[in-house]
Amino acid sequence: MQPIDRRSFLLCAASAGMVGSIRCRAVSPAAWPAAASPDDSRYRKEALFYQKLPNRRIKCKLCPRECIVGDKERGYCGVRENRGGTYYTLVHSRVCAAHIDPIEKKPLFHYLPGTLAFSVATAGCNVDCKFCQNWDISQSRPEQVPANYLPPQTIAALAAQNRCPTIAYTYSEPAVFSEFLMDTADAGHQAGIRSVAISNGYLQDEALRTAYAKMDAVKIDLKAFSQAFYRDVVGGELKPVLDSLVTLRKMNKWTEIVYLVVPTLNDGDQEFRSLAGWIRTNLGGEVPLHFTQFHPDYLLRNLPITPVSTLERAKAIAEGEGLHYVYIGNVPGHPGQHTYCPRCRKVLVARTGFEVRQMLIQKGGCPFCGQRIPGVWHS
Amino acid sequence: MRKGHLENRREFLTGCLAGAAALACGDGLLQAEALRPQPREAKSKLVVARDALLRGSGTGVDPARALALLDRAMQTLCAESEPVGCWRKIVRPGQRVAIKVNALGGRGLSSNVQVVDAICERLQSAGVRAQDIVIFDRDTAEMEHTGFRIRAGGNQVQCFGTDRVGYEDTLSRFGSVGSRVSKILTRQCDVLINVPVLKDHDGAGITAALKNMYGVIHNPNKCHPNGCNPYAADVNMLAEIRSRARLHICDATTACYEGGPGFKPQFAWHENALLVSADPVALDHTGWQMIERKRAEKGLSTLEAEGRTPRYIATAADAAHRLGTNDPRRMILSEVRVA
Ligand code: SF4
Numbered sequence: 001m002q003p004i005d006r007r008s009f010l011l012c013a014a015s016a017g018m019v020g021s022i023r024c025r026a027v028s029p030a031a032w033p034a035a036a037s038p039d040d041s042r043y044r045k046e047a048l049f050y051q052k053l054p055n056r057r058i059k060c061k062l063c064p065r066e067c068i069v070g071d072k073e074r075g076y077c078g079v080r081e082n083r084g085g086t087y088y089t090l091v092h093s094r095v096c097a098a099h100i101d102p103i104e105k106k107p108l109f110h111y112l113p114g115t116l117a118f119s120v121a122t123a124g125c126n127v128d129c130k131f132c133q134n135w136d137i138s139q140s141r142p143e144q145v146p147a148n149y150l151p152p153q154t155i156a157a158l159a160a161q162n163r164c165p166t167i168a169y170t171y172s173e174p175a176v177f178s179e180f181l182m183d184t185a186d187a188g189h190q191a192g193i194r195s196v197a198i199s200n201g202y203l204q205d206e207a208l209r210t211a212y213a214k215m216d217a218v219k220i221d222l223k224a225f226s227q228a229f230y231r232d233v234v235g236g237e238l239k240p241v242l243d244s245l246v247t248l249r250k251m252n253k254w255t256e257i258v259y260l261v262v263p264t265l266n267d268g269d270q271e272f273r274s275l276a277g278w279i280r281t282n283l284g285g286e287v288p289l290h291f292t293q294f295h296p297d298y299l300l301r302n303l304p305i306t307p308v309s310t311l312e313r314a315k316a317i318a319e320g321e322g323l324h325y326v327y328i329g330n331v332p333g334h335p336g337q338h339t340y341c342p343r344c345r346k347v348l349v350a351r352t353g354f355e356v357r358q359m360l361i362q363k364g365g366c367p368f369c370g371q372r373i374p375g376v377w378h379s
Numbered sequence: 380m381r382k383g384h385l386e387n388r389r390e391f392l393t394g395c396l397a398g399a400a401a402l403a404c405g406d407g408l409l410q411a412e413a414l415r416p417q418p419r420e421a422k423s424k425l426v427v428a429r430d431a432l433l434r435g436s437g438t439g440v441d442p443a444r445a446l447a448l449l450d451r452a453m454q455t456l457c458a459e460s461e462p463v464g465c466w467r468k469i470v471r472p473g474q475r476v477a478i479k480v481n482a483l484g485g486r487g488l489s490s491n492v493q494v495v496d497a498i499c500e501r502l503q504s505a506g507v508r509a510q511d512i513v514i515f516d517r518d519t520a521e522m523e524h525t526g527f528r529i530r531a532g533g534n535q536v537q538c539f540g541t542d543r544v545g546y547e548d549t550l551s552r553f554g555s556v557g558s559r560v561s562k563i564l565t566r567q568c569d570v571l572i573n574v575p576v577l578k579d580h581d582g583a584g585i586t587a588a589l590k591n592m593y594g595v596i597h598n599p600n601k602c603h604p605n606g607c608n609p610y611a612a613d614v615n616m617l618a619e620i621r622s623r624a625r626l627h628i629c630d631a632t633t634a635c636y637e638g639g640p641g642f643k644p645q646f647a648w649h650e651n652a653l654l655v656s657a658d659p660v661a662l663d664h665t666g667w668q669m670i671e672r673k674r675a676e677k678g679l680s681t682l683e684a685e686g687r688t689p690r691y692i693a694t695a696a697d698a699a700h701r702l703g704t705n706d707p708r709r710m711i712l713s714e715v716r717v718a
Contacts, residue, residue, distance in 0.1 A: 055638050057581070070581050071641035072483060078600035128601050139598055143542060235604075299550070299557045 042149060043094040043142065047080055047087040048179055049207045056085035062207045063126045063175055064240040077176040078141040079124035090142050091122035092180045095150040097137055097171050100162055102354040106170060106198050107329055108256055109339060110288050110375025111217045113349050114356035117196065118159035120150070121171035122180065126202055128235040129223065130299040131262060138172040139298075152180070152187035159193045166216070170198035178211040185214035201244035202236050208244050209251065217254040217376055220245055224259075224266035225275040233265060233300075242278070249283050254376050256288040258329065261306045261314055263294065272314045276321035285322045286374040291315055292329030308334065325374075341366040341373070348373060422711050423658035423704050425665055428452035430717035433632060433651040440632055445493040446500065447717050449628070452655040453501070455713050463504050469626050470570050472506030475513070477568035477623075481576045481591050481630075482516045482525040487642035489525040490574045491632045494653065498572065498628065499536050513537040515563045517594045537567075546597040547619075554613035554699070558596035564619055571623035577631040577654065577666045579639035579646070583607040584682045584689030586640055587666040588627040588659035589615055589702070606687065612695035615659065615702050627662050629654040636673040648673060660695045660703030661710045667692065 049062040056071040060080060067075035069082040079091045101119045103112055123145050125138035132138055137145050150158075159167050167188045169181045174197045185195035194216035201220040203211070212218055222241060223234050230238045248255045259275065261267050279287055291314040293306045311328045315336055318326045328336030332353035339349035339361075346368045350358035365372050430448045435441045450462045457465035470476055478498060480490035499512055510533065516522050519540035523529050530538045544566075546559035564571065575591035582603050583590055589611045593599035596617070602610035615621060631654055637646040650669070656662040667689055671681055682688055696705040704710060 055643060056641065068581065070639075072485075073641070074600050076600050076603060078598065139601065141597070141600070144546065144597055235601075299552070 040090060040094075040143065043090055043092055043147075044088045045092040045179055047089045048182075048210070049204070050087040052085060056082070058082050058085065058087045060087065061204055062178060063202050064204055064237060065126060065202075066204075074141070075126075077124045077126040077173070079122065079176050089177065089179050091124060091177045092183070093149055093151040094122050094142055094147045094180075095120050095155075096123050096142070096145045096147040097121040097134075098148075098150070098158075100164060101168065101170075102356075103166060103168070103196075104351060104354040104356065106168055106196065106219050107258065107290055107292075107327070108196060108217055108219055109290070109327060109349070109351075110256065110325065110373070110377075111196065111254060112165060112194075112376060112378060113359050113361075115166065116162070116164040117166040117168035117170075118155065118162060118164040118193075119168040119170045120155060120184075121169070121174075122177045123147070123172060124176045125173040125200075126176050126236070127173070127200055130233050131260065131294060131296075132298045133295070134171050135298040152184040155184050156187040156191040156193055159188065160191050164193070166194045166196055168196050168198060173202075174199050175203045175207070175211070178207060182211055182214050189214075200234075200236070201241040201248075203240070203244055205243065205247060208247055212248065212253060213251065215253060217256075218248055219256050219258060220248070221258050221260070222275070224262075225271050225278065226266065229266050233262070242282070245279075246282055249287075255283075256290065258290045258292055259314075260292050260294055261310055262300070263303050263306055263310070265303070267306070267310050267314070269313070269317060272317040273321060276318035276323050279318075280322045285324050287323070288325040288327060288375075289318055289323055290327040290329045291318075293331055295330070312336065339373070341369060341371050343371040344369040422709050423656060423661040424456055424711045425654065425656040425658065425661045425713070426452045426455045427652055427654050427665065427669075427712070427714045428455065428717065429650070429652040429714070431651060432717075434649070440491050440493040442493045442496065444717065445491065445632075446497040448651075448653055449494065449497045449501065451715055451717050452628075452653045455715050456655050456657075462501055466501050466505035469572075470502060470505055470507050472508075473511075474507060474569040475511045475567055476502055476507055476570045476572060477563055478512065478514045478572045478574055479564075479591060479595060480514055480516050480522070480525075480527070480574045481594065482518070482521040482527065483594075483640060484576060484578070484635075484642040485521075485524060486526055487644060488576060488578065488633055488635055488639075488647060490576055490630050492526045494628070494630055494632065495527070495574060498574065508534075509536045510534050513539075513563055513567055515561070516540055517561075518542050541595075551617045551619055553616040553618075555610055556596070556602060556613040556617065558598050558602075558614070558617065560597075560617060560619045561595045564595055564623065568623055570625045571620065573624060573627045573659070575627070575629050577629050577634040577650070577669065579635050579637050579670055580607075580689075581639065581687070583611065583691065584687040585663070585667045585670050587629050587654075587663045588656075589663050589691060589695055592620055592624075595620060606690055608691040609694045611691035612697075612700045612702065615695060616700055621702075624659070625657065627654075627656055627659045629662055629666060631666070631669070634670070634673075636670050636677065637679060658703035658710075660692060660705050662703075663689070663692045663695075664705040664707070665710070665712065 051059045060067045074081045103117045123140045123142040196217045197215045198219045227238045291311045315326045324342040328334045337351040338347045348360045428451045453465040459465045482489045541561040544562045550557045580586040592614045631650040631652040634650045635647045695702040
């Protein structure tokens with residue numbers, strides 16, 4: 001999923017008549033290197049979810065990493081900083097990528113098919129996936145990437161003007177900009193715009209319940225079904241992500257799961273079987289599961305693209321374990337992109353790439369046999 | 380988005396750094412020397428130089444005494460009778476020298492400006508042009524806050540942070556680390572002189588020479604898990620760093636034994652010393668022992684007892700890194716005082 005470049009972003013914003021509200025921090029070449037650092041005070045806001053400790057230290061309670069951060073230091077995600085014993089987010093309204101995407105690109109297949117999402121990101125991430133496709137923003141500190149000041153109301157207005165019913169927090173990791181996400185979701189809801197988070201699910205329970213309560217849907221990247229993969233390839237832990245999925249289920253939050261299949265690292269039959277079995281038991285068989293194709297990037301350039309046959313094998317195993325909505329992703333034109341009625345097997349939503357060619361679901365059900373199809377559908 | 384950003388950065392820098400580009404590869408001979416693994420039988424020389432009167436009758440470091448302290452340390456290290464002879468072993472006229480300071484601790488606990496000025500003076504006396512010297516850390520504002528005078532352009536020593544020029548777009552890799560390296564290092568420097576501060580570190584145990592290189596990469600926050608092990612060792616193995624790092628002058632004029640790396644006056648002490656070596660591992664090991672002695676003196680438990688052993692120092696000495704030695708039997712430690 002590639003966010004747009006800044007020029008396209010500005011054009012997009014300009015076309016929406018909003019360019020006047022967007023500032024650019026690019027420095028004139030003639031001024032190099034004597035230009036002053038841009039003031040970042042407008043992006044700084046006291047963080048939520050942390051605890052003060054003696055000696056001006058703090059413990060961050062946003063994600064399971066629980067960084068203990070000394071004065072003038074930052075947490076692992078690089079976007080939250082301790083200043084004199086108070087913890088701050090440095091990325092409120094600091095948008096480094098923005099684009100208007102089909103909701104299918106997130107991917108969310110059972111959520112307002114064929115609509116657009118005004119998609120935004122800030123720098124930073126609380127894990128370090130060796131295959132990250134957006135590492136140039138996710139693995140950077142906010143001051144290292146060009147960004148624009150886009151406060152929540154502006155984003156809501158841009159979404160409305162561009163006929164996007166949804167704001168998506170995506171590309172990097174929205175958990176690390178939770179404060180901005182929450183304020184923007186509120187602004188969006190006041191304007192009749194929904195919000196979705198495209199997240200790794202690596203949050204603490206209270207943060208998840210507080211921040212994602214404001215979401216209308218969530219997509220979770222479940223990177224593997226083994227702690228070893230999470231430790232060695234992701235730099236995180238599996239269990240908190242599984243806990244988040246269960247919590248989202250209890251919150252009745254519409255959730256879809258993406259599993260990026262990385263050749264040789266998380267593509268075994270037993271792993272697919274365990275994954276699907278866990279989802280079936282803990283979340284139910286109606287949760288959409290997307291097996292997506294890996295492409296070499298960032299620190300994992302030595303592995304090949306995932307063979308389509310591997311994705312098909314994963315899909316067959318997951319369906320065999322009782323999951324009803326299993327998709328194949330990043331393979332445009334593959335029939336595994338369509339939504340089928342689990343009872344009569346008719347195609348209900350036909351997709352090519354991110355385009356919805358046919359949408360037959362009516363009142364949340366199959367028009368042929370009446371089977372209820374779970375999701376968030378057009379009213 | 381990535382592509383667009385890269386193009387913009389490239390265009391920007393093409394115009395600005397044309398003159399510097401030719402030097403991007405540095406000096407081949409010296410790079411080769413720096414990259415060569417140390418012979419197993421070789422011993423690392425390390426000097427701890429002290430001056431009880433470094434501050435005269437005030438609290439600030441006296442510039443003349445800082446220069447004398449530096450000279451004493453360098454002449455002992457290099458076995459030279461004149462300061463200029465020492466520095467000619469480190470740099471050659473025409474080379475570009477970057478001095479990596481540490482400005483994180485504010486005025487209380489950062490690389491001392493007088494010490495850095497003394498280094499610049501001696502580099503110039505060895506034939507390096509003022510404008511070929513750049514004092515840098517990550518962030519210009521932090522440096523300014525610490526007391527460095529920000530300078531760019533003209534026939535003077537340059538002084539600014541990587542925030543002014545950015546990091547390389549491509550990743551450099553070694554072991555656990557994949558990072559973009561400061562363009563100051565890659566495009567304006569043949570020789571790197573590392574001027575860290577000796578400090579306790581709540582995560583890593585201590586921070587001195589090895590960990591100071593975190594200020595040269597774009598993602599230091601990703602290198603703090605597991606007590607910075609093996610990250611601190613791996614960062615120093617990045618080719619751009621290892622090929623240029625020539626000398627480590629650890630500032631222990633003011634050091635801290637607890638509560639680091641931020642400045643907390645109650646845990647800082649005036650050691651009035653410099654630790655100087657070409658071996659960052661030997662230097663870090665020795666600095667660690669100094670911190671342990673001070674902790675014992677203050678009735679604090681050892682770093683090991685606190686679960687904060689700086690294990691990355693041993694990693695830096697292992698067969699996969701060979702950045703130096705952490706074995707005191709393989710160090711020649713000279714402790715000297717300014718009269
Ligand atoms: S959100 Fe960031 S600072 Fe907080 S615990 Fe996670 S990685 Fe650490």
